[in-house]
Amino acid sequence: MKKKIIVVGGGLSGLMATLKICEAGGEVELFSYCPVKRSHSLCAQGGMNACMDTKGENDSVHEHFDDTVYGGDFLADQTAIKGMCEAAPKLIKMFDRMGVTFTRTPEGLLDLRNFGGQKNKRTLFSGSTTGQQLLYALDEQVRAWEVKGAVKKYEFWEFIKIIKNKENVCRGIVAQDMNSMEVRAFRADTVILATGGPGMVFGRCTASTICNGSAVSAVYQQGALIGNPEFIQIHPTAIPGSDKNRLMSEACRGEGGRVWVYKDGKPWYFLEEMYPAYGNLVPRDVASRAIYDVCVNQKLGINGENKVYLDLSHIPADYLERKLGGILEIYTEFVGDDPRKVPMQIYPSVHYSMGGIWVDAKHNTNIPGLMASGECDYQYHGANRLGANSLLSAAYSGTVSGPEAMRWAKEGEKGSELTDEELAKAAKECRDEYEAILKMSGSENAHELHHELGDLMNQYVTIERVNKDLDYCFDEVKKILKRWDNIGIVDKAGWANQEGMFARQLRNMILYALVVTKAARMRDESRGAHYKREFPTRDDERFMKITIAEYDQATEEPKISYDDFDHSLVKPRPRNYAVAKKE
Amino acid sequence: MAETKKKVHFIIERQDGPNSQPYTEEFEVDYRPALNVVASLMEIQKNPVTKDGKKTTAVVWECNCLEKVCGACMMVINGKAQQACAALIDHLEQPIRLTAARTFPVVRDLMIDRSVMFESLKKIHGWVDVDGTWEVHNDAPRQNPKTATIAYEISRCMTCGCCMDACPNVNQSSEFIGPAPMAQAHLFNLHPIGEYQKEERLDALMEKGGLASCGNSQNCVQACPKEIKLTEYIAKLNRDTNKQALRNLFNK
Numbered sequence: 001m002k003k004k005i006i007v008v009g010g011g012l013s014g015l016m017a018t019l020k021i022c023e024a025g026g027e028v029e030l031f032s033y034c035p036v037k038r039s040h041s042l043c044a045q046g047g048m049n050a051c052m053d054t055k056g057e058n059d060s061v062h063e064h065f066d067d068t069v070y071g072g073d074f075l076a077d078q079t080a081i082k083g084m085c086e087a088a089p090k091l092i093k094m095f096d097r098m099g100v101t102f103t104r105t106p107e108g109l110l111d112l113r114n115f116g117g118q119k120n121k122r123t124l125f126s127g128s129t130t131g132q133q134l135l136y137a138l139d140e141q142v143r144a145w146e147v148k149g150a151v152k153k154y155e156f157w158e159f160i161k162i163i164k165n166k167e168n169v170c171r172g173i174v175a176q177d178m179n180s181m182e183v184r185a186f187r188a189d190t191v192i193l194a195t196g197g198p199g200m201v202f203g204r205c206t207a208s209t210i211c212n213g214s215a216v217s218a219v220y221q222q223g224a225l226i227g228n229p230e231f232i233q234i235h236p237t238a239i240p241g242s243d244k245n246r247l248m249s250e251a252c253r254g255e256g257g258r259v260w261v262y263k264d265g266k267p268w269y270f271l272e273e274m275y276p277a278y279g280n281l282v283p284r285d286v287a288s289r290a291i292y293d294v295c296v297n298q299k300l301g302i303n304g305e306n307k308v309y310l311d312l313s314h315i316p317a318d319y320l321e322r323k324l325g326g327i328l329e330i331y332t333e334f335v336g337d338d339p340r341k342v343p344m345q346i347y348p349s350v351h352y353s354m355g356g357i358w359v360d361a362k363h364n365t366n367i368p369g370l371m372a373s374g375e376c377d378y379q380y381h382g383a384n385r386l387g388a389n390s391l392l393s394a395a396y397s398g399t400v401s402g403p404e405a406m407r408w409a410k411e412g413e414k415g416s417e418l419t420d421e422e423l424a425k426a427a428k429e430c431r432d433e434y435e436a437i438l439k440m441s442g443s444e445n446a447h448e449l450h451h452e453l454g455d456l457m458n459q460y461v462t463i464e465r466v467n468k469d470l471d472y473c474f475d476e477v478k479k480i481l482k483r484w485d486n487i488g489i490v491d492k493a494g495w496a497n498q499e500g501m502f503a504r505q506l507r508n509m510i511l512y513a514l515v516v517t518k519a520a521r522m523r524d525e526s527r528g529a530h531y532k533r534e535f536p537t538r539d540d541e542r543f544m545k546i547t548i549a550e551y552d553q554a555t556e557e558p559k560i561s562y563d564d565f566d567h568s569l570v571k572p573r574p575r576n577y578a579v580a581k582k583e
Numbered sequence: 584m585a586e587t588k589k590k591v592h593f594i595i596e597r598q599d600g601p602n603s604q605p606y607t608e609e610f611e612v613d614y615r616p617a618l619n620v621v622a623s624l625m626e627i628q629k630n631p632v633t634k635d636g637k638k639t640t641a642v643v644w645e646c647n648c649l650e651k652v653c654g655a656c657m658m659v660i661n662g663k664a665q666q667a668c669a670a671l672i673d674h675l676e677q678p679i680r681l682t683a684a685r686t687f688p689v690v691r692d693l694m695i696d697r698s699v700m701f702e703s704l705k706k707i708h709g710w711v712d713v714d715g716t717w718e719v720h721n722d723a724p725r726q727n728p729k730t731a732t733i734a735y736e737i738s739r740c741m742t743c744g745c746c747m748d749a750c751p752n753v754n755q756s757s758e759f760i761g762p763a764p765m766a767q768a769h770l771f772n773l774h775p776i777g778e779y780q781k782e783e784r785l786d787a788l789m790e791k792g793g794l795a796s797c798g799n800s801q802n803c804v805q806a807c808p809k810e811i812k813l814t815e816y817i818a819k820l821n822r823d824t825n826k827q828a829l830r831n832l833f834n835k
C-alpha cells in the first residue's frame with residue numbers, strides 16, 4: 001500500500017515537500033485555504049539567496065552561512081543553517097530547470113543583486129515578483145503529479161486540528177470544506193504543517209489575509225511546542241493601510257531615498273542626524289526603532305499620525321523609473337500619489353515571524369507523526385531573518401520534511417491506525433464546536449475584536465518592548481479572549497460561511513498572541529528583532545537559549561522555558577552593523 | 584458635507600448560493616483617502632448593516648494578498664472585471680456597483696469558482712518536464728535574456744480571470760479554454776526544456792475549444808491587469824499550430 005502523507009499548506013514549503021513525497025512513491029493529500037497557486041509565498045518581491053559566485057566577488061557558501069548566523073544574532077541552529085546554505089545553489093538550479101523566469105545577465109546567466117546584511121551579491125530574483133515565480137514553478141510540477149494521480153488537492157478547505165491515536169501519535173487531521181461547510185476527518189501516515197506565518201495576529205501586516213497562524217495555534221493547543229515566538233521582524237518601510245500594510249522595498253533607501261518628518265516647521269532628516277555614518281541605510285531594526293521613537297515618543301509623525309516621509313522626489317524621474325519602476329507602481333496604484341513627485345508616507349510594519357513550531361533537525365515536531373516546515377517552523381533565522389533568506393528556508397525545509405515524512409511513514413513507530421470510530425469522534429467534536437460558534441448570539445463582532453487585538457499587539461509587542469506594557473498587553477489580550485465568548489454570529493448559513501470560520505480562527509489567533517506576548521515579556525535582553533530599552537544589550541549568558549512555549553490547558557496560557565540549541569560551528573560575537581563584519 | 588462625513592455608496596449584487604436568485608443590497612462606508620473596494624468590504628464585515636439600517640450578513644468574497652498579485656479578488660466593479668484590492672474608490676464613479684464575474688459559476692455573493700482555469704492548465708501541459716527535483720549535476724540551459732523577458736511577462740499571469748470575463752467567447756456553456764491558458768501554453772513553449780513538449784501543447788490547442796474558438800475580438804488584452812500581450816501570443820500560437828497542422832498532415 002502506498003504511504004499517504006497529508007500536507008497542510010501549499011506555499012513554497014508545502015509544495016516542495018509534496019514533490020519530494022511523490023518522487024519517493026508516496027501519495028499526498030494537499031490542503032489549502034486557497035488554490036495553492038494563490039498562496040502567500042507569491043508576495044515575496046526581492047529574491048532568494050544562494051551563493052552562485054558569478055559576480056567575481058569570491059562569494060562562498062561559508063560566507064552565506066556566517067552572514068545568516070550573524071544576522072540572526074546567534075540564536076539559530078548552526079548545523080541547520082549550514083545545510084540550508086549548502087543546498088541553496090542546487091535549489092536554484094532546480095528552479096531554473098523548472099522554468100522559473102529568473103532575471104538574466106546579457107550573457108544569459110542568472111543575475112544577482114545586493115541585499116541587506118550581506119556584502120556580496122547573492123540574491124537571485126525574477127523581476128520584482130520572485131516569490132510568485134518560484135511558487136508557480138512548484139505549483140506546475142505538483143499539477144503534473146496531480147495528473148498522474150499522486151496528489152489530491154483539497155483547496156478551499158480549512159485545517160482544524162490533528163488527530164492522535166491511542167499511542168499519542170499523529171495519524172490524521174480534521175478539516176472543513178469552506179463552501180459546503182462539511183467537517184471531515186482524514187487518515188494519514190504522516191502530517192506536515194506548512195501553513196506559513198502568523199502576521200494576522202497583528203491585524204495589519206505585510207502578509208496575506210490568510211496568514212493567520214490559526215493552524216499553528218491549533219496544534220500548539222494540542223501539545224506541539226513553539227520555539228522563539230517573540231522574534232517578530234518589523235520592516236521599517238511599509239505603506240500603512242487600513243486593510244494591509246504594503247511593503248515598500250529597502251531598495252528605495254538604497255537608491256537614495258531620504259526619511260524625514262516636519263520638526264518646528266522644517267524637514268528633519270532624523271536618520272541622517274541620528275546615524276551620520278549610515279544615514280538612511282541603517283539596518284531594518286535600527287531604522288524601525290528610530291521611526292517609532294519619532295512618531296510614538298516624540299509625536300512628530302505626519303499630521304500626528306504614525307507615518308513619516310520616505311522621499312524620492314529629489315531624484316530624477318528617469319533614474320527612478322529604471323531602478324525602482326515596478327515598486328513605485330505599487331505606491332501609485334494603492335495610494336494614488338506619484339512618488340516621483342511627492343514623498344511617500346510610510347511606517348514600520350510587522351513582516352515576518354522568525355519563531356514558530358519547534359522542530360528537530362529533520363523537521364519533526366515533539367508530537368510523533370507531525371512535522372512542520374516553512375515560515376510556520378522556527379528553525380533557520382534565530383532572532384532576525386536576513387532578507388531573501390526565507391524563500392530559501394521555505395523551499396529548503398520542504399526538501400527535508402518531505403523525505404523525512406516518507407521515512408517516518410515507512411519506519412516510524414506509528415502505532416495503530418485510526419479506527420472509523422476515532423475518525424468519526426474527532427470530526428464530531430469539531431462539527432459540534434463549529435455548530436456552537438454559529439449559535440453564538442453575543443454583542444461582539446469578531447472582525448471588530450480582531451481589529452482591537454491587532455491594535456494591542458502592534459502597540460506593545462513590536463518594535464520596542466517594555467515589561468510593564470507587556471504585562472498590560474497580556475492582561476488585555478486575556479480580556480479579548482474572554483470577550484470572544486460574547487461574539488454574535490449573524491450569518492447562520494450552511495454554505496460558504498466566512499463569518500463562522502473567522503470566529504474560530506480568531507480564537508486561535510488570540511491564544512497565539514498570548515504566546516508572543518509572554519515570550520517577549522520573559523526575555524530580558526535585546527537580541528535581533530527583540531528590543532527592550534530596559535535591557536539594551538544581548539545577554540548570552542542568560543539568553544543564548546531558545547524559547548520554548550508550551551500550552552497549559554488549565555490557564556489557556558503558555559508556559560515558557562528555555563533550551564539549548566546547536567551552535568557548535570561559530571562562536572558568538574557582538575553584532576554591530578556600524579562596522580564591517582569580522583569573522 | 585464635511586470632509587469627515589463623506590460616505591461611499593455601494594450597490595452589491597448578492598447571491599446566497601450557486602442556485603439562488605441574486606438580489607441587491609446597498610451599503611455606505613465612511614470615506615478615507617486611498618480606500619479601495621476590498622478595504623470597504625472589510626468595513627462592511629465589521630458592521631454588516633445596509634444603507635437603510637437593516638442588519639444583514641457580511642458580503643462574501645475572496646482575497647489574499649491585497650497587492651494585486653494573487654489574483655483572488657477579481658470581481659466586476661462598475662461593469663468592468665478587475666482586482667478589487669487595487670480598485671481605488673477615488674477612481675470609481677458612485678454608486679459603486681459590485682457583482683460577481685458571472686462568466687464563472689457563482690459560489691456565494693462575489694465569490695466565484697474558477698477551477699476551470701486551473702483544469703485548463705492541465706490540458707495545455709502547463710509545466711516543464713523535469714526528470715526530478717534532485718540534483719542532476721548539470722546547469723539548466725542558458726537563455727537569451729530577451730526571450731526570458733517575454734517569458735517573465737507571461738509568467739506574471741495570476742489566473743485572475745479578468746481576460747476570461749472580458750472575452751465574448753468564454754462562458755459556462757462554451758468549451759473555449761480562453762485567453763489565459765493559451766498564453767500559458769506559449770510560455771512553456773518558450774522555455775528551452777519546455778519546448779520539448781511544444782507539439783503536445785499545440786495539438787491540445789488544435790482540439791475543440793482551442794485556438795479556433797477565439798474570434799480575435801481583442802477584449803482580453805485590454806482587460807488584463809498585468810498588461811500581458813495576450814493577442815500577440817495567441818497570434819503566435821496560431822502561426823505555430825498552422826505549421827504543426829501541416830506537419831501532422833504529412834506525417835499521417
Ligand SMILES: Cc1cc2nc3c(=O)[nH]c(=O)nc-3n(C[C@H](O)[C@H](O)[C@H](O)COP(=O)(O)OP(=O)(O)OC[C@H]3O[C@@H](n4cnc5c(N)ncnc54)[C@H](O)[C@@H]3O)c2cc1C
Pocket residue numbers: 008009010011012013014031032033034036039040041042043044045046047048049130131157158159160194195196197206207208210211214215247351352373374375376387388389390391392394
Ligand atoms: C510582502 C512580503 C515580501 C516578502 N519578500 C521576501 C523576499 O523577497 N525574499 C524572501 O526570502 N522572503 C520574503 N518574504 C517572506 C516569504 O515570502 C515567506 O516567509 C514564505 O513565502 C513562506 O512560505 P511558506 O511556504 O512557509 O508559507 P505560505 O506561502 O504562507 O503558504 C501557507 C499555505 O498554508 C495554507 N494554510 C495556512 N493555514 C491553513 C489552514 N488552517 N488550513 C488550510 N490551509 C492553510 C495557505 O493556504 C497556504 O497555501 C516576504 C514576505 C512578505 C509578507
Ligand code: SF4
Pocket residue numbers: 749750751752753761762796797798799800801802803804813814
Ligand atoms: S481575442 Fe477575443 S475571442 Fe480571442 S481570447 Fe481574446 S477576447 Fe477572447
Ligand code: SF4
Pocket residue numbers: 739740741742743744745746747762763766806807808809810811813
Ligand atoms: S492573462 Fe491577465 S487577465 Fe488573464 S488571468 Fe492572467 S493576469 Fe488575469
Ligand code: FES
Pocket residue numbers: 645646647648649650651652653654655656657666667668669
Ligand atoms: S487580493 Fe490578491 S489580487 Fe487582490
